[in-house]
Amino acid sequence: MSENNWNEIIGGFIAIGGSLFLVLGSIGLVRMPDAYNRIQAGTKASTLGTILSLTGIIFIVPDWFGKLLLLILFVLITNPVSSHVLARAAYYTKVPLTGITKVDKLKETLEVEESRKAHLKKVRIQKEEE
Amino acid sequence: MANTLIFIAISITLLSLLISLYRFIAGPEKANRIIAFDVMSVSTIALIAFISVLNKRIIYLDVALIYGILGFIGVLIIARYIEKGL
Numbered sequence: 429m430s431e432n433n434w435n436e437i438i439g440g441f442i443a444i445g446g447s448l449f450l451v452l453g454s455i456g457l458v459r460m461p462d463a464y465n466r467i468q469a470g471t472k473a474s475t476l477g478t479i480l481s482l483t484g485i486i487f488i489v490p491d492w493f494g495k496l497l498l499l500i501l502f503v504l505i506t507n508p509v510s511s512h513v514l515a516r517a518a519y520y521t522k523v524p525l526t527g528i529t530k531v532d533k534l535k536e537t538l539e540v541e542e543s544r545k546a547h548l549k550k551v552r553i554q555k556e557e558e
Numbered sequence: 559m560a561n562t563l564i565f566i567a568i569s570i571t572l573l574s575l576l577i578s579l580y581r582f583i584a585g586p587e588k589a590n591r592i593i594a595f596d597v598m599s600v601s602t603i604a605l606i607a608f609i610s611v612l613n614k615r616i617i618y619l620d621v622a623l624i625y626g627i628l629g630f631i632g633v634l635i636i637a638r639y640i641e642k643g644l
Contacts, residue, residue: 440567458577488560495619499603517637
């Protein structure tokens, strides 16, 4: 019985640690200067916080291992997907970056792509004229 | 003992939901609001799991799973809608 009790206490402290990570993520969501930084802070911290909380519940109630593992895998798979889609939507709708941003590799890549497309179009028009 | 610890964890999670609700209301663009909604829906999975431990009902975990699926699909659809329209 006492071993069971220790398991419950350890699980409870792990769950409290997970919820502290959730609080840290939402504080980052408020304090960060930029939509992209907010995606970074919010989704990463909330993924870790949720996984830690569910792990703590596994320690408390070991009979629910299967369903909790399913939830953990679900969060682990879907959260990066949604954050990627959000970042993509934010970039293509031209949400502004902060003023202190130094490197924007995607902008350079898009410019190179644009100039290559324009060049191909010019070549095709020249061929049709011939 | 475990119930007390779970109760503390529930109150900390509710605090985090409240803090991210500020960004949901005050976010300057549509994108910021959806980021806050995503974080809130993932935190709510943990909250429902805590409540299921307090009430000792495994069926609430199914509720959490369905809530997570619906939140994920909602975030995907709204992000696509912002990007190129429906």
